[in-house]
Amino acid sequence: MKNIATRQAYGEALREFGADPKIIVLDADLSKSTKTDLFHKAYPDRFFGCGIAEANMVGVAAGLASCGKTVFVSSFAMFAACRPFEQIRNSVCYPRLNVKIGATHAGISVGQDGATHQSLEDIAVMRTLPEMTVINPTDAVETRWAVKAAIDHDGPVYLRLGRDAVPVINDAEDYVFQLGKGVELAPGNDITIIGTGGMLFRALEARSILERENIYCRVVNIHTIKPIDEDMIFRAARETRGIVTAEEHTVIGGLGSAVSEVVAKSCPVPMEFIGMPDCFGVSGKSEELFTHFGMTARDIADAARRLVKRG
Amino acid sequence: MEKSTDLVLRKTANAIRKNVLRGVFNAQSGHIGGSFSVADVLAYLYFRELRIDPQNPQDPTRDRLVLSKGHCAPALYSALALRGFFDIGEMERYRQMGSMLQGHPDKNKVPGIDMSSGSLGQGISAAVGIALNAKIDKSDYRVYAVLGDGELEEGQVWESAMFAARYKLDNLTAIIDNNGLQIDEKVEDVMSGHPIADRFKAFGWVVFETDGHDFASLEKVFEDCRKAEGIPHAVVAHTVKGRGVSFMENNLEWHGSPPNAEQYELAMRELDALQATLEANGI
Numbered sequence: 001m002k003n004i005a006t007r008q009a010y011g012e013a014l015r016e017f018g019a020d021p022k023i024i025v026l027d028a029d030l031s032k033s034t035k036t037d038l039f040h041k042a043y044p045d046r047f048f049g050c051g052i053a054e055a056n057m058v059g060v061a062a063g064l065a066s067c068g069k070t071v072f073v074s075s076f077a078m079f080a081a082c083r084p085f086e087q088i089r090n091s092v093c094y095p096r097l098n099v100k101i102g103a104t105h106a107g108i109s110v111g112q113d114g115a116t117h118q119s120l121e122d123i124a125v126m127r128t129l130p131e132m133t134v135i136n137p138t139d140a141v142e143t144r145w146a147v148k149a150a151i152d153h154d155g156p157v158y159l160r161l162g163r164d165a166v167p168v169i170n171d172a173e174d175y176v177f178q179l180g181k182g183v184e185l186a187p188g189n190d191i192t193i194i195g196t197g198g199m200l201f202r203a204l205e206a207r208s209i210l211e212r213e214n215i216y217c218r219v220v221n222i223h224t225i226k227p228i229d230e231d232m233i234f235r236a237a238r239e240t241r242g243i244v245t246a247e248e249h250t251v252i253g254g255l256g257s258a259v260s261e262v263v264a265k266s267c268p269v270p271m272e273f274i275g276m277p278d279c280f281g282v283s284g285k286s287e288e289l290f291t292h293f294g295m296t297a298r299d300i301a302d303a304a305r306r307l308v309k310r311g
Numbered sequence: 312m313e314k315s316t317d318l319v320l321r322k323t324a325n326a327i328r329k330n331v332l333r334g335v336f337n338a339q340s341g342h343i344g345g346s347f348s349v350a351d352v353l354a355y356l357y358f359r360e361l362r363i364d365p366q367n368p369q370d371p372t373r374d375r376l377v378l379s380k381g382h383c384a385p386a387l388y389s390a391l392a393l394r395g396f397f398d399i400g401e402m403e404r405y406r407q408m409g410s411m412l413q414g415h416p417d418k419n420k421v422p423g424i425d426m427s428s429g430s431l432g433q434g435i436s437a438a439v440g441i442a443l444n445a446k447i448d449k450s451d452y453r454v455y456a457v458l459g460d461g462e463l464e465e466g467q468v469w470e471s472a473m474f475a476a477r478y479k480l481d482n483l484t485a486i487i488d489n490n491g492l493q494i495d496e497k498v499e500d501v502m503s504g505h506p507i508a509d510r511f512k513a514f515g516w517v518v519f520e521t522d523g524h525d526f527a528s529l530e531k532v533f534e535d536c537r538k539a540e541g542i543p544h545a546v547v548a549h550t551v552k553g554r555g556v557s558f559m560e561n562n563l564e565w566h567g568s569p570p571n572a573e574q575y576e577l578a579m580r581e582l583d584a585l586q587a588t589l590e591a592n593g594i
Contacts, residue, residue, distance in 0.1 A: 055436070060474060067440075
């Protein structure tokens with residue numbers, strides 16, 4: 001299985017789809033890391049470095065978008081979503097402008113930079129914003145399609161991307177990305193594991209572990225957290241005995257909350273939430289952190305077993 | 312400036328103030344002080360400076376204005392309505408449920424509003440983005456951002472100032488409505504904002520100062536702005552908060568409080584008296 005970072009795929013997709021003269025890319029002194037430098041090299045006239053000044057970057061994007069441009073702004077998720085939250089709310093979402101936030105280095109997998117750089121709240125805050133679409137692609141293939149979808153979508157989009165290389169799961173030739181539609185990655189009628197982003201390869205690993213114990217898990221990829229695929233979640237709730245959510249994000253307000261908001265409406269089922277417990281991260285290697293905070297395939301499998309035991 | 316032009320602009324600014332007063336009184340909510348201080352600047356911009364067409368408010372080649380001090384929306388609404396973008400009667404419904412005239416400007420609801428604003432410091436960044444867009448498109452439209460002096464306390468203003476200088480946005484003019492008062496106290500007592508001109512100069516802008524209530528002076532500085540090439544311009548407009556009504560002038564109380572019926576009558580009487588004087592001058 002090939003490993004590619006979603007930020008790498010993001011930069012390549014911007015370069016690929018960037019021929020459209022309406023596309024403008026802004027970055028805040030991190031273009032080598034966010035990979036927007038690939039666009040910069042291809043289209044130097046439509047790339048603007050904003051310096052380390054994210055609030056203004058978002059406002060400049062809003063101004064450009066108000067004149068008909070499709071504007072990508074990029075930085076690490078902490079500085080692209082959390083720092084200019086209010087600018088995104090009032091200057092982008094309220095006027096409903098075509099600003100797409102390419103937020104890289106999300107989650108604990110940024111590792112050794114530690115808690116200040118580990119964005120674990122961005123899904124929660126971005127999905128509270130009216131007009132905002134929130135996409136958390138699983139792998140390089142999905143990221144490419146997500147960038148295309150963001151360009152085609154009329155309105156603000158938050159694209160959540162990671163630093164580390166992650167396995168390419170969606171390598172089927174006929175892979176189709178639809179905004180707001182979940183993808184069933186594996187069948188099963190005992191428990192459903194609903195994952196997002198870089199947690200899905202772990203969910204598939206957990207499924208393999210449980211299969212050996214004759215527990216069959218359905219694995220669902222929710223790449224679009226808002227608007228969320230309610231039908232697919234309802235089906236999982238009706239057809240299986242419980243749902244485990246898996247996300248590289250705090251368990252408060254992210255995918256797990258979004259899924260539970262859906263099932264609580266008409267078919268409540270027991271749920272388990274894999275994600276960052278309510279605490280700050282620490283410095284460490286990426287995999288050490290996943291183990292330390294209980295976010296490995298083994299932890300997902302344990303959660304599914306707990307649901308089976310609850311009956 | 313010809314005397315007749317000056318008189319027309321004074322009458323227009325007075326009409327803006329009357330509509331502000333009416334709107335705020337009717338809503339029992341809104342900002343009179345800063346709307347009055349900026350009324351002359353807006354009258355000048357909308358009736359002398361901006362290349363705009365009320366019949367085609369989305370014309371891509373139009374000049375743009377972003378009211379970064381968005382709480383002074385009633386002055387902007389009045390100017391737009393008087394300029395023909397919508398019926399002045401809408402002012403009756405300012406801040407009311409169901410009205411297009413929100414407490415702060417909403418670009419998607421009101422014809423002639425180029426950017427939603429109200430959260431201080433954000434409008435100037437959007438204006439910078441719009442000015443950058445003109446450069447990308449090689450279009451000759453100009454962009455005006457109107458800020459309050461208290462607003463300069465927001466760090467984002469200086470982020471945008473750096474950006475505008477870096478990208479040589481000589482099609483951008485920031486106008487500082489320098490009335491010296493903010494909600495709590497005088498600007499200089501809250502957080503010294505001075506010297507404004509030197510600060511913008513340090514950020515790589517060319518700065519002009521003017522009496523913000525003197526149309527001949529405004530005409531001169533906007534002419535000077537158009538001549539400045541390769542550099543963004545700031546106009547520090549020295550103004551009086553509450554300008555136009557004697558008991559509101561330089562009075563902190565009128566930042567955001569609506570008048571009662573008696574105060575409304577007194578204020579309107581003063582504005583009407585000025586109107587009568589201007590008309591007696593043959594306008």
